[in-house]
Structures are given as C-alpha cells and as structure tokens.
Amino acid sequence: MSQPMSQPVSLRDKVCLITGPTQGIGLAATQAIAKLGPKLVLVVRDAKRGRELVEALRIQGNPNVELLVGDLSVQADVRRVAAEFLSRHDRLHLLVNNAGAIFMQRQTSRDGLEMTFALNHLGYFLLTNLLRDVLVQSAPARIVNVASRAHVRGTIAFDDLQATRSYSGWSAYSQSKLANILFTRELARRLQGTGVTCNCLHPGVVSTGFGKNDSGWMRWVVRMAAPFLRSPEQGAATTIFLATSPAVEGVTGAYFSDCKEREPSKEARDPKVAERLWQVSEQLTGLGKDS
Ligand SMILES: NC(=O)c1ccc[n+]([C@@H]2O[C@H](COP(=O)([O-])OP(=O)(O)OC[C@H]3O[C@@H](n4cnc5c(N)ncnc54)[C@H](OP(=O)(O)O)[C@@H]3O)[C@@H](O)[C@H]2O)c1
Known part of the structure; x- marks a missing residue:
C-alpha cells in the first residue's frame, strides 16, 4: 500500500478530537496522531477502557489526553459530549469521526432509531454540526470521516430509512457508509471558504473489533478472515494521511482509499441525495432547533 510521501503537519498546540479510539482503526490512528504532540480529546463509551488508553498514551509520550464518555448512538450523549468539549476548549483543529459498527440483527437506539443509521451516520452528523462553529473559529481545521467501500452496495432508502419493513445488516451498514460520503460532500460544500476541510475514506478491509459485537455467523466469519x-x-x-498530511491541505469533499483520491459511487456523488439526506438528518436530530 502506498504511504504518504510528505512529513505530517505539526499538531503541537492543536486540539484533536477522535471518536472510537479504544480499538481497531481508531486506536491505531490515535496512537499515531498522539505522537505528533496535540492535545487529544477522546470520545469513548467505556470510561475504564478510556482511562487505560489515556495511561498508555501518556507512557508513549503524550500526557495531553482527556476523555469524554458517551454512547454516540444516543443523541443526548452526543449533545452532552459536545457541550463538555465546548465548556473546556475554544479551539478544535481536527475532528475524526471514526466510531461505527455493523448490526446483523435490527436494533433500535435509545432514540428509537435503527441502530446502524443512528450510530454510523447520525452520530457523525450531530457531533460535527455541534462542533462546527469551533472548527470554523480554529481554521485551518480538518474533519475526517471514516466511511467504507461498502457504500457502493448501498442506497439511501428515503421511503424506509429506519428499515422497518425489512432489515439486512449489510444493507443498513452500506446505507450508513454511503451516508458518510454524502454527508462529507454536503458539509464540504457548506464549509466552502471557511478554511475547514472535510474528507472521507475507505480504510481497506481491516482486522479489528468490527463484526465481533455480533453473536451469530458474522463474528465467526470475521475471526476466520x-x-x-x-x-x-x-x-x-x-x-492519518487525511488528518496530518500537507498534501491534502485545502482538499475538501473528497473520498480516499490507500491515501489516494477515488471516485465514489454515482449515488454518493448526487448532490440532490446529499441535500435531502441533510434535511432528513436535521429533522431526526432536531438540529435546526439548536440555533
Ligand atoms: N474494519 C474494517 O474492515 C472497516 C472497513 C471499512 C470501514 N470501517 C469503518 O472503520 C470505523 C472503525 O471501525 P473498526 O473496524 O476499527 O471497528 P472496531 O474495532 O469495532 O472499533 C470501533 C470503535 O467505535 C467505538 N464504538 C462503537 N460503538 C460505539 C458507540 N455506540 N458509541 C461510542 N463509540 C462506539 C468502539 O468502542 P468500543 O471499544 O467500546 O467497542 C471502538 O472504539 C467504522 O466507522 C467502520 O465502519 C471498517
């Protein structure tokens, strides 16, 4: 796999917020970003595991790590996490939306929404919008959304977004990852001229905790693979490339894989779908009412 050619930008004196840092891709990204010396704010759902991670990062050389504890599928938690961040910080230079999962059985979030959509899409959407102003005040700043190539099999089912009529774990997951790309592109459009960039990526097929929350065949397949x-x-x-490389300074609204810009699916590039998804997401999170 190709590696970024240039040195990463310095993150000393910068504030970075990362979701889902306790395992998998988020943990590896957090460890690498921590070495660049920023103030790190980590959003975890398990305080004990979070404290263990803070200690490990301190031993590795970054003592400037703090925790925010919340379940990102729960909108009240996302709001509290954002409010706690804003009460402690007046700058945010890097936001990495990484926390996500697949659910092979349909589940609902505490807000009564289908869990994959609630966590993988609305979690990114709500947290980012609540932190939008501080990102703009801190420009240049970057938003990095972890999406997936699974989006190519997805479609945004506006007539049954919550999959109440029929449910497939992969369809719900693919829809949510398509939503990540549409959100990235629409947000980048809305942030034009602010100095805040927003890009997304496919990380490859990676051996992580992904799928291991499932008790059925998915857990077995993931272990075998x-x-x-x-x-x-x-x-x-x-x-890490999108978060730190000077090569992508000013690049926004793009989808990357193996540190190269790629063209996402046709639906992912449809601005009308992106705009409609934004409006539905605002309604589902009550965002318009915040301002
Ligand atoms: N693995 C792949 O092949 C692959 C491919 C394409 C895209 N992705 C994407 O990569 C991202 C990271 O996934 P991963 O593969 O690294 O999976 P992972 O090892 O399962 O890590 C997921 C992270 O998200 C956190 N998380 C899960 N549900 C949460 C919730 N409700 N609230 C707060 N945090 C929550 C987890 O916390 P806990 O440690 O507490 O569980 C963990 O830190 C996801 O967005 C995924 O869709 C993965």
Whole structure:
C-alpha cells in the first residue's frame, strides 16, 4: 500500500478530537496522531477502557489526553459530549469521526432509531454540526470521516430509512457508509471558504473489533478472515494521511482509499441525495432547533 510521501503537519498546540479510539482503526490512528504532540480529546463509551488508553498514551509520550464518555448512538450523549468539549476548549483543529459498527440483527437506539443509521451516520452528523462553529473559529481545521467501500452496495432508502419493513445488516451498514460520503460532500460544500476541510475514506478491509459485537455467523466469519485482512495500523494509514498530511491541505469533499483520491459511487456523488439526506438528518436530530 502506498504511504504518504510528505512529513505530517505539526499538531503541537492543536486540539484533536477522535471518536472510537479504544480499538481497531481508531486506536491505531490515535496512537499515531498522539505522537505528533496535540492535545487529544477522546470520545469513548467505556470510561475504564478510556482511562487505560489515556495511561498508555501518556507512557508513549503524550500526557495531553482527556476523555469524554458517551454512547454516540444516543443523541443526548452526543449533545452532552459536545457541550463538555465546548465548556473546556475554544479551539478544535481536527475532528475524526471514526466510531461505527455493523448490526446483523435490527436494533433500535435509545432514540428509537435503527441502530446502524443512528450510530454510523447520525452520530457523525450531530457531533460535527455541534462542533462546527469551533472548527470554523480554529481554521485551518480538518474533519475526517471514516466511511467504507461498502457504500457502493448501498442506497439511501428515503421511503424506509429506519428499515422497518425489512432489515439486512449489510444493507443498513452500506446505507450508513454511503451516508458518510454524502454527508462529507454536503458539509464540504457548506464549509466552502471557511478554511475547514472535510474528507472521507475507505480504510481497506481491516482486522479489528468490527463484526465481533455480533453473536451469530458474522463474528465467526470475521475471526476466520482475520489472518488475510489488513492490520489496524495499515487500516489507519488513510485516516492519518487525511488528518496530518500537507498534501491534502485545502482538499475538501473528497473520498480516499490507500491515501489516494477515488471516485465514489454515482449515488454518493448526487448532490440532490446529499441535500435531502441533510434535511432528513436535521429533522431526526432536531438540529435546526439548536440555533
Ligand atoms: N474494519 C474494517 O474492515 C472497516 C472497513 C471499512 C470501514 N470501517 C469503518 O472503520 C470505523 C472503525 O471501525 P473498526 O473496524 O476499527 O471497528 P472496531 O474495532 O469495532 O472499533 C470501533 C470503535 O467505535 C467505538 N464504538 C462503537 N460503538 C460505539 C458507540 N455506540 N458509541 C461510542 N463509540 C462506539 C468502539 O468502542 P468500543 O471499544 O467500546 O467497542 C471502538 O472504539 C467504522 O466507522 C467502520 O465502519 C471498517
């Protein structure tokens, strides 16, 4: 896999917020970004594991790490996490939306929404919008959204977004990852001229905790496939590239894989779908009412 050619930008005196840092791609990205010396704010759902991670990062040389604890599928938690961040910080230079999962059985979030959509899409959407102003005040700043090539099999089912009529774990996951790309492109459009860029990526097929939350065949498939998949460090390469490389300064609204810009699916490039998804997401999160 190609590696970024240029040295990463310095993150000393910068504030970076990363979701899903406790395992997999998020952990590998966090470890690499921590070495560049920023103030790190990590959003975790398990405080004990979060504290262990803070300690590990401190031993590795970055003592400037703090935790925010919340379940990102729960909108009240996302709002509290954002409010806690804003009460402690008046700058944010890098936001990495990484936390995500697949659910082979349909589940609902505490807000009564289908879990994949709630966590993988609305979690990114709500947290980013609540932190939008501080990102703009901190420009130049970057937003990195971890999407997936699985988006090519996805479609945004506006007539049944919550999959109440029929449910497939892969369809829900692919839809959510398509939503990540549409969100990235629409957000980049809305942020034009602010100095805040927003890009997304496919990390490859990576051996992580992904699929292991499932109790059925998915967990077994993931374990059997593990030796043939990328390591979390390899999987984190494009996240780190988008977060830190001078090569992508000013690049926005793009989808990357293996540190190269790629063309996402036709639906992912449709601005009307992106705009409609934005409006529905605002309604589902009550965002318009915040301002
Ligand atoms: N693995 C792949 O092959 C692959 C391919 C394409 C895209 N991706 C994407 O990469 C991203 C990271 O996935 P991964 O493969 O690294 O999976 P992972 O090892 O399972 O890590 C997921 C991270 O998200 C956190 N998380 C999950 N649900 C959460 C919730 N409700 N609230 C807050 N945090 C939550 C997890 O926390 P806990 O440690 O507490 O569980 C963990 O830190 C996801 O967006 C995924 O869709 C992965």
